Amino acid sequence: MNINYIVKELFHRKRRTIVSILGLSIGVALFLILNALSLAYREAARAPLTEIGADITVQRAGNVPEELTGAVFPCSAVTIRREEINKIEKIPGIIGIGQAVLVWVFDPHRAWVVLGIERDNTIGPAILRVFVTAGRFLEDGKSEALVEIAYARQFGIKLGDNVTAAGRSFPVVGLVDASRAPKIAVANLYLSLKDAQAIAAASKLLQTVSPFAPDDINLLFIKAEQKQITSVAAALKEIMGEKAAIATPESFLKLLGSLFALSDKFTWAASLIALLIAILIAFKTMAGNISERVREIGVLKAVGWTQRNVTMQLLTESVIQCFVAGILGILIAVIVAFGLSFMTVNIPIPWEMSPKPHFLPGGGDQLFKTLRLPIHIPAMLAFFALLLSVFVGGLTGALLGRHIATIKPAEVLRHE
């Protein structure tokens, strides 16, 4: 094997070299981009849940009282009983849970969406503490409230004011900018979980359609082992029954409806087909290149190159081409991924996760979580593509080289 000879051969046959390198590099780039897109959509689909510190949310559909006065549950989130929560906590794969109570409060002069939160739990809506733009977050053991800033502006509510919801009064200790907050589990008024449970438990109207004990809840946020999300979701369905609404990254992915989001198997198949076509192009080009050199190989053998010497020479040529193609493919994929990263994705939030009553102005509007496509080329995938490319080069070189190296010099030199 002589590197100088290899490099000169590759430069001399520029057209074939460029075709095989470009063909394979486009295949490698397609393979990487298709997989990166699939991963990006999966990551994007996780965003509505991850931004609230969860992997799964659990609700249960139910009825709304005919008369809307005082505190009522939305029809998409009725009681989750304490004994159900105790069972859920024991499901294998669950790392932690967060609880909340969401109620609509229809007071004589104002309607509120009220959310009771666990102030010290990182799983669930307590993540809102970073969006407090004025005042402070809720303090432990105190009956106090946070008001969403746009709502406060609309109704002239200021820090230090007292607000009344369902007959209970709370001092306003902070204002929350919900426009920057997660799209699910948002409200106009944020209370401690205990206060919200007390409001729900005290509502006779609510109790008539969905019996609620003071330690029950109606929103559950679950952090789970990534690989067990599907099995956890199935176990949740079993405990919660048919009316359970369980949101997982997979369910958001389905809502996205993108081709790349449909199935990871589809993406793998499509990208492998692209790579296979590229490999065939490279194989054909390299085979053409080698068959053009039959006479040259005859000369090499005549002057004393063994079959092994010839095979190693052709194999190294092929590996170098495919290595360069692999590197080029990765570079193309990185550049394309950079371009695609400016794309935005709108992830629809299911209506049952929208906290606003649909019969109020804007309540029926489709909510979206909008984010830039989080696309990147994973290093392991790029390494795999490069390895595959080099393997293809090695295999092609070995197969073609071994075949062509068996020619007898006299056969090709005879026709002078």
Added chain:
Amino acid sequence: MNNADILIGANLSKRFDDLEVVKDVSLIIKEGEFVSLVGKSGCGKTTLLSLLSGLEQPTKGQVILNGKEITGASEEELALFRREHVGFIFQSFNLIPTLSAWENVALPLFPIKMTNEQRQDRALELLNQMEMGHRTEHLPAALSGGEKQRVAIARALINNPKIVFADEPTGNLDSATGDAIMAILSELHKKQGMTMLMVTHALELAKTADRVIRMQDGEVIT
């Protein structure tokens, strides 16, 4: 076997399908001898050269080159044998188009473990000997026919062969250039005592050799 016999071909025959190209040929070439094999086109002289040099296996018969029987040897053994003992000069030069003149000369040394400098030194020495010292970095495409054949002769000599086989070495050259090439081959034989077997169809050129073997229809006639 006499020590002075460097090449022995005994009862050599070569058949391609129904056509017997070489028919029961026997010949001996002694060390330091310059032999030419002459005959019309298609008489089987190139095939005989291929058999004697180990490029091709005979259908029947035996070849002993430098004391070693090469008939029946594997392709790999033959390649190694050619690398160590044999030099070739072809009618169409058969230079590698991507390699410079000195690299073409050094081509048989590429598979051998040695530094590139060592290869280059040996190649440049031979190119200088062929009066090609000023064209060492040129690609074959930039060389004239005579220059290409000088490079090919240098390549044939790079491994210090026991015998050089030349197949119509002037066949692609004009007469003046052909004469110059023949002068080089004669000098190699006379000054360095190089053993040579040259195939040609031109009787005039064949006479340059110590001995002329004539072939007709696959048989040696003189």
